[in-house]
Structures are given as C-alpha cells and as structure tokens.
Amino acid sequence: MKIGVIGAGAVGLYYGSLLQRAGHDVRFLLRRDYDVITGSGLTVNSPRGGFHLEKILGFRDSNDMGTVDLVLVALKAFANHLLAEMVRPLVADHTALLTIQNGLGNEELLAEAFGGDRVLGGVAMIGVNRGEPGVVNHMALGSIRLGEFNGGLSPRSDQLAAMFNAAGVTCEAVADLRKVRWEKLVWNIPFNGLCALTNQMPGRLLANPATRSLVAEIMDEVIAGGNAQGLSEPISGEYREEMLASTARHTSDYRPSMMLDRLEGRPLELEAIYRIPLRYAARQGAAMVRVGMLHALLDLGEPASK
Amino acid sequence: MKIGVIGAGAVGLYYGSLLQRAGHDVRFLLRRDYDVITGSGLTVNSPRGGFHLEKILGFRDSNDMGTVDLVLVALKAFANHLLAEMVRPLVADHTALLTIQNGLGNEELLAEAFGGDRVLGGVAMIGVNRGEPGVVNHMALGSIRLGEFNGGLSPRSDQLAAMFNAAGVTCEAVADLRKVRWEKLVWNIPFNGLCALTNQMPGRLLANPATRSLVAEIMDEVIAGGNAQGLSEPISGEYREEMLASTARHTSDYRPSMMLDRLEGRPLELEAIYRIPLRYAARQGAAMVRVGMLHALLDLGEPASK
Numbered sequence: 001m002k003i004g005v006i007g008a009g010a011v012g013l014y015y016g017s018l019l020q021r022a023g024h025d026v027r028f029l030l031r032r033d034y035d036v037i038t039g040s041g042l043t044v045n046s047p048r049g050g051f052h053l054e055k056i057l058g059f060r061d062s063n064d065m066g067t068v069d070l071v072l073v074a075l076k077a078f079a080n081h082l083l084a085e086m087v088r089p090l091v092a093d094h095t096a097l098l099t100i101q102n103g104l105g106n107e108e109l110l111a112e113a114f115g116g117d118r119v120l121g122g123v124a125m126i127g128v129n130r131g132e133p134g135v136v137n138h139m140a141l142g143s144i145r146l147g148e149f150n151g152g153l154s155p156r157s158d159q160l161a162a163m164f165n166a167a168g169v170t171c172e173a174v175a176d177l178r179k180v181r182w183e184k185l186v187w188n189i190p191f192n193g194l195c196a197l198t199n200q201m202p203g204r205l206l207a208n209p210a211t212r213s214l215v216a217e218i219m220d221e222v223i224a225g226g227n228a229q230g231l232s233e234p235i236s237g238e239y240r241e242e243m244l245a246s247t248a249r250h251t252s253d254y255r256p257s258m259m260l261d262r263l264e265g266r267p268l269e270l271e272a273i274y275r276i277p278l279r280y281a282a283r284q285g286a287a288m289v290r291v292g293m294l295h296a297l298l299d300l301g302e303p304a305s306k
Numbered sequence: 307m308k309i310g311v312i313g314a315g316a317v318g319l320y321y322g323s324l325l326q327r328a329g330h331d332v333r334f335l336l337r338r339d340y341d342v343i344t345g346s347g348l349t350v351n352s353p354r355g356g357f358h359l360e361k362i363l364g365f366r367d368s369n370d371m372g373t374v375d376l377v378l379v380a381l382k383a384f385a386n387h388l389l390a391e392m393v394r395p396l397v398a399d400h401t402a403l404l405t406i407q408n409g410l411g412n413e414e415l416l417a418e419a420f421g422g423d424r425v426l427g428g429v430a431m432i433g434v435n436r437g438e439p440g441v442v443n444h445m446a447l448g449s450i451r452l453g454e455f456n457g458g459l460s461p462r463s464d465q466l467a468a469m470f471n472a473a474g475v476t477c478e479a480v481a482d483l484r485k486v487r488w489e490k491l492v493w494n495i496p497f498n499g500l501c502a503l504t505n506q507m508p509g510r511l512l513a514n515p516a517t518r519s520l521v522a523e524i525m526d527e528v529i530a531g532g533n534a535q536g537l538s539e540p541i542s543g544e545y546r547e548e549m550l551a552s553t554a555r556h557t558s559d560y561r562p563s564m565m566l567d568r569l570e571g572r573p574l575e576l577e578a579i580y581r582i583p584l585r586y587a588a589r590q591g592a593a594m595v596r597v598g599m600l601h602a603l604l605d606l607g608e609p610a611s612k
Contacts, residue, residue, distance in 0.1 A: 211603070214602040289596065293599055296519065299516040299517070
C-alpha cells in the first residue's frame with residue numbers, strides 16, 4: 001500500500017517505520033531532521049526490539065509526494081490550520097485519510113476539506129519520544145483503535161486494522177470512534193495537562209494522595225462528559241480504575257507529549273485536548289469544572305496569552 | 307499598653323512598629339534578623355511615609371519577654387504547632403490574645419490553650435514584605451478588622467480598634483469575626499494559591515481571560531462556602547467585584563505571601579488557608595471544587611509531600 005505520513009513527529013515516524021518495515025511504500029513529510037533522516041535513515045529503539053531503516057523516502061513539501069492510498073495524519077493538532085493544505089496533494093479519488101492525532105476535532109477538519117466518507121480516526125495508546133536526530137524512542141504500549149468518522153464498521157476499517165496488525169501494531173477496528181476518542185481523553189486530559197503544568201511525571205501525581213484524587217476526579221468528569229454525547233454504550237466507571245492501574249504499571253515515568261511541548265517551548269494542543277472537549281461537554285450540559293480549571297492554568301503559560 | 311508580638315515576619319514587624327511609634331511598650335519575639343534589629347533598629351518603608359525605630363525590644367525566647375496586656379500573633383500558620391508554647395509565658399490573668407494570622411483555625415487553637423474569652427481575631431488587608439535584614443517594605447493597604455472569638459462587640463474590641471486607629475492603622479471592631487475571616491479568604495484563596503502555583507502576580511492572572519474567570523469562579527465558591535456557615539449576614543455577590551477591582555487597583559504587582567513562601571522554599575499555609583476552609587465548607591454541604599483542586603496542586607509542590 002502507498003502511504004503518506006503527514007506530521008512526522010515521534011508518533012508518525014514510529015508507525016510509519018513499522019509499516020515500511022512490513023513492506024509498504026511509505027513517504028514521510030519531514031521538517032525537522034530532514035537531512036539526517038534522508039541521509040542516514042531512521043533508528044527505532046524499543047523494548048520490543050529496535051531496528052534501523054537505511055532508506056527513508058522523505059519530502060520537505062507534500063506537493064512532491066504524489067497521491068497515495070492512505071494518508072496517515074500524526075501532526076500536532078496546534079498546526080491544524082495547515083493540515084488541509086498539506087494533505088491535499090496526496091489525495092486521489094480512492095484515498096483514505098486516517099488521523100491518529102490527539103483530541104477532538106481532527107476528523108471534522110478533514111471531513112470538511114475532503115468529505116467525511118474518506119475519513120477515519122485512530123486512537124493510539126503509546127509512549128514514544130524523539131531522541132537525537134534520526135532516532136525514535138519507543139517506551140511503552142503502541143496499540144491503535146480505529147474507526148470510520150461516519151461510524152460503523154466497514155471493509156476499509158477492517159483492512160486497515162489487518163494492515164497494522166501484520167506490521168506488528170496491535171490494532172482493532174471499532175464501530176464507535178467517538179467512544180474511543182473520549183476514552184483516550186480520560187487519560188490525556190488529566191495527565192497531559194497536569195504533567196505539563198506541574199512538570200511532574202504521572203507516577204509522581206499518583207504517589208501524592210491529593211493529586212491522585214484529583215486525577216481520578218478529572219477522569220470522572222471526562223467520562224461523564226463523554227457519556228453525555230450519547231455514545232453507543234457508556235464508558236464504564238471501571239475504565240477509570242483500569243487507566244490508573246495501567247498508568248502506574250506502564251507510563252509512571254513517561255513524559256506525556258504536552259509536558260515535552262511545554263518543556264521545549266512549543267505551543268500546547270489546548271484546542272483539541274481541552275477546548276473542543278469542554279465545548280462538546282458543555283453543549284450536553286456536562287460541566288467538567290476541574291477540566292476547565294486545568295485549561296485556564298495551562299492557557300496562562302502559553303506564549304500567545306502573554 | 308504592654309504588647310508582645312509573636313511571629314515577627316513582615317506583618318508583625320509592621321504593626322508592632324506602628325504601635326511602638328505611637329508610644330506603646332512593644333516586645334518582639336525575633337528569630338531571623340535578631341542581631342540586626344536589636345543592634346541597629348528597624349526601618350519601615352511605606353508610600354504613607356517611612357520611619358526608623360532606633361531601639362527595638364527584641365527577644366530570642368518568649369520566656370524572657372514577661373507578661374503583657376496584649377499578645378499580637380502574626381506567626382506563619384504553618385508554625386502553629388509551636389504557638390501555644392510561645393505565647394504561654396506572656397499570658398497574665400488579664401492578657402488578651404489577638405491573632406492576625408491568615409486563614410481559619412488560629413483563634414480555635416488559642417482558645418483551646420488559653421480559653422476563648424481572651425481571644426480575638428483580626429483580619430489585615432495589607433501588602434507588606436521583608437526587605438534586607440532590618441527592613442520592612444509596606445506596599446499597599448494596611449487596615450484591620452477585628453472581633454471577639456466568641457462573637458459580638460465588646461469594650462475590649464472597641465478599645466483595641468481605637469488603639470490601632472490612634473497608631474495610624476485604620477481599624478474597625480466587628481461583631482462577626484467569622485464573616486470577615488471568610489471575606490479575607492475570598493481574596494487569599496484564589497490569589498495566594500494561584501500566584502504560588504503559577505509564579506505569576508495577581509495582575510497577570512487578571513489580564514488572562516481564562517484565569518480571570520477562574521479567579522472569579524473560585525471567589526464565588528469561597529463566598530458560597532462562607533455563607534453556608536450561617537454568618538450574621540451573607541457575603542454579597544458584589545464583594546467579588548469589589549475584590550477584583552481593588553486587586554487590579556492596589557495589588558496587581560504584589561507578590562502574595564504564599565508566592566514568596568514557595569519562591570523561598572518555605573512550607574505554605576495550606577492548613578489554615580485551604581484545608582480547614584475546605585473542611586468547614588464540606589461540613590455544610592458546600593463543595594468548593596476548584597478550591598480543592600488548587601489545594602491538591604499546591605500540596606504536590608510541598609517538600610513534605612515529596
């Protein structure tokens with residue numbers, strides 16, 4: 001399959017390299033590290049076994065990439081105002097668009113530009129960071145759940161799930177994409193924001209009783225906010241306990257992407273991870289008070305708000 | 307009047323020095339800066355006119371201070387476990403105890419140790435910091451409202467108010483001390499905590515729309531929490547607007563005491579300003595959700611919680 005990766009940060013490089021290793025024709029839109037990656041290839045370090053890809057098809061401009069069968073979007077959501085323009089040259093009649101970006105609003109943006117029938121969304125549970133130029137450090141997890149923007153299962157979503165599984169990525173096609181998006185937010189909203197705000201890792205937040213309770217209360221707010229959207233079936237209260245346990249087990253010492261963004265002076269994905277979920281929840285009468293407070297505290301630290 | 311000042315930080319030194327200048331016999335319990343202050347005196351800088359007191363009666367140990375007519379307590383509330391022991395040597399039969407410490411629980415502590423009938427509380431609206439050793443910088447405001455711990459007006463509370471007024475401190479005796487304590491918390495709870503947490507001054511919090519709303523919402527929670535205590539009359543919703551306007555006018559660039567405590571690595575007054583108010587509010591069914599979240603975030607940064 002011919003695949004174009006838009007947004008080749010740690011997540012895009014990781015999944016793209018696994019797909020290339022599995023034999024697909026993968027083209028990467030690269031900004032940072034273009035020279036190193038196209039010159040010397042890409043190294044993936046992983047507890048599951050690292051590997052090196054000698055030859056990476058990298059492009060500085062998506063106009064040079066050609067049309068593809070699948071566009072895999074892993075752009076930071078704060079750059080979404082550029083997304084449609086970056087994707088457009090890759091789109092042929094049959095092209096499917098799969099966004100595995102964080103938060104809400106990304107499928108909607110692609111659907112508006114290219115039509116909802118070609119759009120899928122995926123939720124990646126993964127701990128991955130960039131190391132030195134040309135190196136991706138995979139820390140933990142890595143599975144994807146994906147589904148059609150228009151809802152329901154389809155031959156296409158099954159085929160894409162099979163493709164990821166064959167490439168070594170545990171992947172499940174789901175009928176209710178909105179549900180898995182909100183489930184991911186149950187983790188992202190507390191940990192991305194609290195870690196970025198306090199400069200502490202998840203394990204430290206769980207070790208302090210006051211912030212452990214706060215994380216759990218924020219998770220409850222997000223679960224209620226999601227369930228107010230009329231999902232196919234509600235997110236259960238047990239999901240919170242699963243997330244707390246899984247965090248303690250796998251990502252206790254993991255720096256969430258938003259914490260790294262803050263540390264490295266980049267803007268935060270506040271629109272996709274906070275503002276749109278807050279609006280969707282408020283529209284259904286779910287207040288998410290603590291989430292709103294966390295957003296306000298994060299917004300205060302943004303360069304644009306100074 | 308013979309007055310013993312326990313807790314000679316910026317606030318205790320400021321009011322004590324005004325009372326001494328007005329002719330009272332004031333004794334200070336000093337830790338930090340004992341040598342400088344007893345050797346070279348105390349300098350007060352103030353927009354209302356600074357002054358220097360050549361001779362300060364300083365003591366390292368309250369056992370050497372003798373009994374007094376009035377004990378003025380301005381100790382940081384995080385040192386309250388030492389308070390009764392420090393105060394005891396100053397107490398004769400007729401001695402009154404006036405605590406102008408922050409937050410809730412201070413009068414209760416003195417009442418338990420010495421009997422409620424000799425205890426008064428005062429709420430100081432003041433911006434004052436310590437400068438170099440032997441120097442107090444008065445920035446803004448300075449008034450005190452004081453009242454009997456047991457409630458109601460008394461000849462004693464009127465007399466103390468008159469004493470402060472004669473010394474140049476605008477002071478009012480009030481019948482409902484609990485009400486003015488909660489009114490002070492309407493300012494302290496948002497600004498002390500948010501400034502300490504974000505390392506930003508009040509004016510910056512009010513300039514960002516998201517945190518300005520947050521400050522107002524926290525003030526609403528505290529007003530509701532106070533009003534749930536059955537005050538003599540409720541704190542009005544207009545009080546919030548007055549506090550926001552007064553902050554913008556007077557203390558926009560003022561570092562609240564808790565912000566300085568955090569910057570200088572001291573513990574924070576979390577018990578008096580957050581935990582006791584949260585307990586009192588919860589007991590009456592008022593949740594103060596954002597206040598609880600702010601407390602959790604502050605607690606995470608405490609040395610003891612690490």
